[in-house]
Amino acid sequence: MGFDFPLRKIIHVDMDAFYASVEQYDNPELKGKPVAVGGGSKRGVVSAASYEARKFGVRSAMSGYIAQRNCPELIFVKPRFDRYKEVSQQVRKVFFEYTDLVEPLSLDEAYLDVTENKKGNPSATLIAKEIRQKILDKTGLTASAGISINKFIAKVASDYNKPNGQKTVNPEEVITFLEDLDIRKFYGVGKVTAEKMYKLGIFTGNDLKTKSLDFLDSNFGKSGRYYFNVVRGIHLSDVKPHRIPKSVGAERTFSENLSSEVFMLEKLEHIANELERRLKKSKIAGKTITLKIKYSDFTLQTRSKTLPYFITEKALIFDSAKELLYQQQLQNSVRLLGISLANLNTEKKKAPTPKDNEPLLVQLKFDF
Template sequence: MDAFYASVEQRDNPVLRGQPVAVGGSRQRGVVAAASYEARQFGVRSAMPSVVAQRKCPHLVFVKPRFEVYKEVSRQVRAIFAEYTPLIEPVSLDEAYLDVTHNLKQMASATRIAEQIRAKIFEQTQLTASAGVSYNKFLAKLASDYQKPNGLFVIKPHEGLGFVEPLKVGDFHGIGPVTAARLNQLGIFTGADLRQQSEQWLRQHFGKAGSYYYAIARAIDHRPVVADRVRKSVGSENTFEQDLTEYEELVASLQPSIDEVWEYCQRTEVLGRTVTLKVKYADFQLITRSRTSFALISSQALLERITLELLAALLPMPKGVRLLGVSLSNLDNTDELVGRQLVLEL
């Protein structure tokens, strides 16, 4: 989807159309969750601190996120995907991989399928989407970004290697800014440069990821589209406008995160065994504390109790706290537990 959160806000509020819009908090410590294309022209990007975004674009309009609305639109879009294939691998609310090799419409052209999906998305949601079509996930992802917004780009099998060669390594999906800078230091700037390196040399410098870099430099990606991927953890965190020190303040600030994590558990019928508390102090020092339960954490009250016990163990706080978060991992689907988990009733 194109500038998904911001586009939903512009769709629902005509006053915002054509305006530079940032979804997120405008407070001192707010962060931009999404930026409209009008805002991006000023250099505003997602994950950018709000104060920096405001400096780059003084007339930027901040809008509070409405995640329930975004989730509902996401469900609409995925229902359209499901008309064509059951092989849907969600990446986020606004992005997914689809394998349409054997599709439900028995259409011979993936490009035609992408055209139909984009048209249906616009018809049903009044929002635009961009699509990339290719013979593997790596190239499809690159293609999806190539003609944004509201674009469609195809990389055919005989075009893959030629498409990758001139790309900067920083534009490769799976190579972040830190890795790109390190590659540059080693004299590797483009796909062609990367292809000159042996797999052994890349593994020596980048570990297991070196094999992935070796393959994508040759436009090779054998990863399948995996439907219904198992999520490894669920978490929520908040950054505070002012540093917190008092226990009562910290407990009150943790409650929304606990609520959000448990709401996910109820909605997805997934439970977990490991609770992790995340604390970032005023000087940006980050610590985590975890506790793993033998049995699944089966109630919000238990999740809350373990979280607050982890917090209490840190008291008194040595310095102010700017961020608190809680996550639940070692997840398991409750449907799969029927018949293999004993329940003790006291």
């Protein structure tokens, strides 16, 4: 089976347990031991966990208390973001040796389009292998990679042989790969969505493929078309060298839970001030403001409103957040507040996508 759109050679590179690996590399005494970055205090949250810690169920975003309970021998290390950024820049220099089409997703992962590359190497698989070796030589850290015809499949594939491995999904293997894929491994399908899919009898890509676009639209809204497309190998998003953020935000976790809106106003004002600073630094404005509330039981709630005009000023951000805070009664005491601005003045209209029901054409030979 073939595809009726141009194929590309996309690599997704993902550093292995990046923050924790940097700490283990810089401090050899931590090598081979369960390490958690962050999360050391009573109210702390784990930012990253080494593979040794993950064996005990320690994960990022887990409370330090639960992490310590799961792994009594866990070693907590304070995050050093300046150091992580420094190593990340070394890694990106390696990427640019091969292509200028590099789209960073965070400090520790990026997409690369190597369809045409600076080395003139026709094999994306060999390029990925070279890149991983150069990263190891320059930083002492390992990376994993996924290689395929689009960003979606490359990202899914990069998880397959972690740590320190890679997986290539060749064009002729794409459909079978997606049909056999556990729905939980589909990028964009979280825990809640996976449970909903299970109830609808969708457990694999093949199950998903049997559902019509109308069925997926009615059950998953705007995401329905995305699921319909990706399971057929259709994901036309380009690698964007200058990735434009869809939202800008700031948040704070408190040392003690807050139980009254009155006590939260001062905190919200500080958050609004930080958000204004970030917006002005990036020369960005937005219309949709969202208040994020994380309760003491870790349940998360968001409240949003869209203004008829773009804003960046602290006063307008704070007033809108205050209105959202008082919009409805709190469900519990609060451990975290955040404010974000979306619907930014940087967004562009999306280009139309091909019709979803067009037939697949004969596959051209494509050396991976």
